[in-house]
Amino acid sequence: MRSAAMTPQSMMIVLVRVVGCVVFACSDGGDPKDQAPVELLADDGPVELRATDVPAKVDLQEQVCAPDCEGRVCGGNGCGGSCGTCGPTESCDDTGQCGLIECISSKDCPGDLVCSEELGRCVVCEGDEDCQDGFVCMGDHDCHEVFPCSSDKDCKEHEMVCDKVRGVCAECLVALDCADEEFCLQNMCVQDVCVASDQRCQGKQTQTCLEDGSGWADGALCADAQYCEAGSCKDQVCVPGEVFCIAAQLMECDSLGSQAVKVQDCGAAGQVCVDGKCVTPVCPPATAYCHDDWTAAACSADGMKESVAPCPGQTYCDQGSCVPWNCPPGKSFCDGSVHKVCDGAGKGALFEEDCAAMGMICAYDICLEQVCVPDLPYCVADFLAALCSSDGLEYESTACLEGTYCKAGQCVAQVCEPDSAYCAGPVAFVCDGIGSSFVSVVNCAEEKLVCVQGACTECIPECSGKDCGPDGCWGVCGECDDGNDCTADACMNAQCQHGLVELGAACQKPGVCVGACAGDQCLETAVEDCLTPGDDNCNGLTNEVGAKNCNTYYSDADGDGFGGTPVCTCKVPEGGSALKQDCCDSDPKAFPGQTLYFADPVAGCGGFDFDCNELAEKEDVSSCIVAPCPAGGWFQPLPDCGKSGNYCPNCLACGTCVGATVKKTQKCR
Secondary structure: EEEEOOOOHHHHHHHHOOOOOOOOOOOOOOOHHOOEOOOOOEOOOOEEEHHHHHOOOOHHHHHHHOOOEEEEEEEEEOOOOOOOOOOOOOEEEEOOOEEEEEOOOOOOOOOOOEEEEOOOOEEEEOOHHHHOOOOOOOOOOOOOEEOOOHHHHHHHHHOOEEEEEOOEEEOOHHHHOOOOEEEEEEEEEEEOOOOOOEEEEEEOEEEEEEEOOOOOEEEEOOOOOEEEOHHHHHHHOOOOOOOOEEEOOEEEOOOOOOEEEEEEEHHHHHOOOEEOOOEEEOOOOOOOEEEOOEEEEEEEOOOOOOOEEEOOEEEEEOOOOEEEOOOOOOOOOOOEEEEEOOOOOOOEEEEEEOOOOHHHEEOOOEEEOOOOOOOOEEEOOOOOOEEEEEOOOEEEEEOOOOOOOEOOEEEEOOOOOOOHHHHHHHHEEEEOOOOOOOOEEHHHHOOOOOEOOOOOEEEEOOOOOOOEEEOOOOEEEEOOOOOOOOEEEEEEOOEEEEEOOOOOOOOEOOOEEEEEEEOOOEOOOOOOOOOOOOOOOOOOHHHHOOOOOEEEEEOOOOOOOOOEEEEEOOOOOOOOEOOOOOOOOOOOOOOOOOOEEEOOOOOOOOOOOOOOOOOEOOOOOOOOHHOOOOOOOEEEOOOOOEEEEEEOOOEOOOOOOOOOOOEEEOOEO
């Protein structure tokens, strides 16, 4: 028995363990100090607790322990309780998860468990000797009670089947005795290890799940420069663990060599990536720049080396390149009509003024007054041409000869007699005062007038004795069109002529879709033709079945996606094909590539060639009477397609069927 001072925290634990409170037997008005001590059980043994050890106030709601089993299936809950227990061959790890107990020998296994060298873990049994009398060790490494039998009837109450060879009940003899996603192992139904045909990787070893789901089979072993992913070997894209540069990115290859992962963006820190390291460049990488107006510089691609070169004569530095002067440094010069003063490097003008804007020209590197435009011919007067000197300070004039006038500084021929009026057909012209152009041009015909001596006057039509042709006043005396497409209408010598057009010429007539001329008659000749895009015969259909120039295609009559019914059309029918594909277009189950088998023959065509390979392939050719006699097969000669026969689900040996045979129909394709 201990009696010791306790902290409020440890005392609260003691109080909680006695259902949240301590009651002392105090007489009315008694002093707690005089009361008898109470003995409680603490974590490390009995504790003698007196009333004076209990705090005056204890908030029990705040101190009650809350069990925590989130994410745990076993082990303690933090409050002295348990989150659950593991199976007899499992142990609970630190994270609260149940796991198999690994072992090398049975010494490593707790309790009555033994070590399975094949599995490398502790199990209930390895052989029958590990089980008590009346029990045997089966494929799940557990002891199972033995039930003797001579037929399956003896095992029904145990939901088992009879192993007649051993004379005992077994959970299974073949995989069919087990549920889906299980296989039969040593007469026990065991959960599939994997899904049939699934693939995985074990290091560089590819593996494929066996068809019965009982385990994994090794496939190809990936080469040194490959890695395994999702059961397939793939070429490495980089050397595993290698650190290297891509531009300014510092990259590291993953452990498989499947991808490069960015480790650091050197550029974000103003650095460059060189030889797998981020370093500070000596200059801006891959750039060209100027040290001054006469010195060019260039930085290497990695920013670790700078090249400097002085610019040669009559050049200056511009964005890292030496370029020719734009102007003589420090000099005054003329740029067209603009007076400019160049800067000291030859880059461009520091000062400029537009001489032309001031009515001057730029000459001799200054702005000067002009009397004319240099070297430009111009007109001093209507009949006086002039040529300006090259400096624009003087000109030389020339008088135009008779019949000419001055235009753009040249004496050119007059286009008309000055101040004259005349006619050119129906158009009246009036010339200007120097003969350079017409000041008036009027088409009298637009007003139904004629031109006489340069003036428009009224016109009187003349159609006496005329059927057609001009009336002399810009009109006609009549039209010759008789409305018949099969006659050639013409006006000859003011008389209408109606000859016949060429035999078979195209024509139009009410009630005729496409006509051809025969004499003066327009006859219907339309025939629907695949070579034309429209409705040739005006029947409301375009390029219908049987049209001229149609081709034989194959429609998909049974809707299985394969054409098989011939039809003459202008194009491949929707859903059909250019070539015959379907061997029977009346049964949607029959088409090339069919993988299913059927007990009834092809509808409308007969036979069992459902996959259109001209063969009738039987689905089940296994036999229980002809070697090698698999686990199940026909207990008679193979029946023909669509015929029924006796089938043995459990063929123990050739000619021996365990249990009754069943009726089964032979399916084919």
